[in-house]
Amino acid sequence: xxxxxxxxxxxxxxxxxxxxxxxxxxxxxxxxxxxxxxxxxxxxxxxxxxxxxxxxxxxxxxxxxxxxxxxxxxxxxxxxxxxxxxxxxxxxxxxxxxxxxxxxxxxxxxxxxxxxxxxxxxxxxxxxxxxxxxxxxxxxxxxxxxxxxxxxxxxxxxxxxxxxxxxxxxxxxxxxxxxxxxxxxxxxxxxxxxxxxxxxxxxxxxxxxxxxxxxxxxxxxxxxxxxxxxxxxxxxxxxxxxxxxxxxxxxxxxxxxxxxxxxxxxxxxxxxxxxxxxxxxxxxxxxxxxxxxxxxxxxxxxx
Amino acid sequence: xxxxxxxxxxxxxxxxxxxxxxxxxxxxxxxxxxxxxxxxxxxxxxxxxxxxxxxxxxxxxxxxxxxxxxxxxxxxxxxxxxxxxxxxxxxxxxxxxxxxxxxxxxxxxxxxxxxxxxxxxxxxxxxxxxxxxxxxxxxxxxxxxxxxxxxxxxxxxx
Numbered sequence: 001x002x003x004x005x006x007x008x009x010x011x012x013x014x015x016x017x018x019x020x021x022x023x024x025x026x027x028x029x030x031x032x033x034x035x036x037x038x039x040x041x042x043x044x045x046x047x048x049x050x051x052x053x054x055x056x057x058x059x060x061x062x063x064x065x066x067x068x069x070x071x072x073x074x075x076x077x078x079x080x081x082x083x084x085x086x087x088x089x090x091x092x093x094x095x096x097x098x099x100x101x102x103x104x105x106x107x108x109x110x111x112x113x114x115x116x117x118x119x120x121x122x123x124x125x126x127x128x129x130x131x132x133x134x135x136x137x138x139x140x141x142x143x144x145x146x147x148x149x150x151x152x153x154x155x156x157x158x159x160x161x162x163x164x165x166x167x168x169x170x171x172x173x174x175x176x177x178x179x180x181x182x183x184x185x186x187x188x189x190x191x192x193x194x195x196x197x198x199x200x201x202x203x204x205x206x207x208x209x210x211x212x213x214x215x216x217x218x219x220x221x222x223x224x225x226x227x228x229x230x231x232x233x234x235x236x237x238x239x240x241x242x243x244x245x246x247x248x249x250x251x252x253x254x255x256x257x258x259x260x261x262x263x264x265x266x267x268x269x270x271x272x273x274x275x276x277x278x279x280x281x282x283x284x285x286x287x288x289x290x291x292x293x294x295x296x297x298x299x300x301x302x303x
Numbered sequence: 304x305x306x307x308x309x310x311x312x313x314x315x316x317x318x319x320x321x322x323x324x325x326x327x328x329x330x331x332x333x334x335x336x337x338x339x340x341x342x343x344x345x346x347x348x349x350x351x352x353x354x355x356x357x358x359x360x361x362x363x364x365x366x367x368x369x370x371x372x373x374x375x376x377x378x379x380x381x382x383x384x385x386x387x388x389x390x391x392x393x394x395x396x397x398x399x400x401x402x403x404x405x406x407x408x409x410x411x412x413x414x415x416x417x418x419x420x421x422x423x424x425x426x427x428x429x430x431x432x433x434x435x436x437x438x439x440x441x442x443x444x445x446x447x448x449x450x451x452x453x454x455x456x457x458x459x460x461x
Contacts, residue, residue, distance in 0.1 A: 016359075020389035023363045027385060030378030035428055040377055047371045054320070055372075058327050130329045134373050136336075136432045168374055175374050183430050203434060 045146070048170040055141070055173075059130040122275040124148060126156075128268065129173065138164075138181035138205065142271055145172045150273055153233055157272040161239035161262030162186065162227055166273070178265050179240065180205050188240050189228035193218055196228050199240055199259055205266045208241055210257040215248045217255065225259060235276050314458045315357045318345050319365055327372055336436040339444040342369060343384060343417055347410060348455050350388040351395040362388035376428050383420035387413050403449055410448045414441035 034040045126144035144150050146169045154166040156176050164184065167177040177184050182203035188210075189196050195217060199208045213219055223243040229236025239262040247256040322341040330338060346365050349357040366381030373380070391398075391413055398406060418441055425431050 016354075016389060016392055019359045020385065023359050023385040024382055027363065027366070027378040027382035030381065031376050031424065031428070034377040044371065044377060047367070051368065051371050054324060055327060058324050058329075062329065134375070134432075136434045136436055137430075139374065182432075 062130040124273040126271050138178035145170045145174045150174045155234045155274045158263045158268035163263045187228045187230040188225040191224040208259040213255045215255045347391045350391040354392045379424045383417045387417045407445045411445035414444045
């Protein structure tokens with residue numbers, strides 16, 4: 001075994017060093033240009049279209065299997081599912097009635113305070129593609145891109161809460177960085193008392209941390225954290241997670257606070273891209289985006 | 304001459320494409336950290352067995368494909384793969400007479416060098432990977448080397 005049978009037994013290929021230096025310099029130049037300037041976006045987009053068939057080829061068996069399983073489910077399970085979903089819908093509609101009343105009230109109060117309401121958001125549903133990016137970064141590939149008007153820094157939600165934001169946009173796909181990525185931070189607010197801070201990812205899917213909470217701060221286990229809307233990246237008021245652990249060491253000036261994200265970061269398939277105000281929505285995606293956000297139930301069939 | 308070259312290149316391209324597909328095939332989270340760098344191993348194999356079929360151009364473009372697929376700064380994997388493939392080509396005549404264990408150790412060193420360049424570029428471009436998991440891939444890759452040589456040499460001979 002492991003014996004190389006080769007016809008090519010000539011000594012060193014000519015000019016190995018020269019070619020090595022040539023390609024290394026080319027790679028270094030690419031990196032510098034890619035990092036420093038934005039010129040390579042077009043090249044990267046072109047390359048990503050070439051790679052797209054490979055990504056589709058890898059993803060399609062899994063999608064095919066899911067489709068097959070779905071189309072082979074029996075009448076019984078479909079009926080059971082239907083009954084369960086109807087029940088859930090009834091509960092959801094009941095909650096929604098309350099929500100709409102609250103929303104109307106909130107708009108009235110905001111109008112009283114001469115404040116612009118930021119509830120008129122637009123959504124676009126995208127599907128997570130079955131493609132693994134880097135194992136050590138929390139990122140996913142989604143099948144909506146520049147063609148659909150997705151932009152870098154755009155907030156992405158799932159049915160539970162804030163999922164992440166768009167880190168890179170290609171023509172047909174985009175890469176979403178999860179809020180649990182070690183390089184990600186999101187401005188949040190404690191829903192109980194309005195305490196503002198920043199939630200930072202840990203690189204671990206089920207865990208965020210609040211590194212800038214002083215030991216004296218009023219934060220308790222079970223507190224819900226919502227987006228504060230500061231910084232302008234994320235719309236305000238969406239759930240980010242719940243506090244699961246608060247460690248206060250009197251010797252330290254900062255407390256150790258752990259947060260479990262509200263979004264199903266490792267399970268969600270359908271994601272919502274959010275446009276904070278209707279004027280920002282590009283014309284191309286208006287056909288996809290629904291006019292009434294309240295009627296858009298996350299997890300419905302994508303457009 | 305022309306025709307001979309074309310015949311030799313087909314298995315190279317084919318194996319590289321399969322390895323690229325394996326690099327992005329979804330795996331459960333737990334197994335994902337254990338995924339060896341298939342494409343890197345395939346490039347090493349061709350650099351050692353038949354440097355004229357793929358050569359450093361293969362290494363460079365395979366690296367570029369990895370950059371695009373993984374969405375990192377363009378040129379990172381290309382640089383690492385070019386340098387290590389050049390080293391593999393340099394060592395190839397000695398590698399062929401090595402025992403299996405020494406071959407695996409050499410491949411381990413090459414893979415560690417590859418990871419180190421990636422690690423260094425990650426740090427230099429300002430998004431360091433904090434996990435130790437990435438240093439696991441060279442171990443698995445080196446252990447997989449004999450299997451890979453066995454299957455690829457069959458493809459090569461045909």
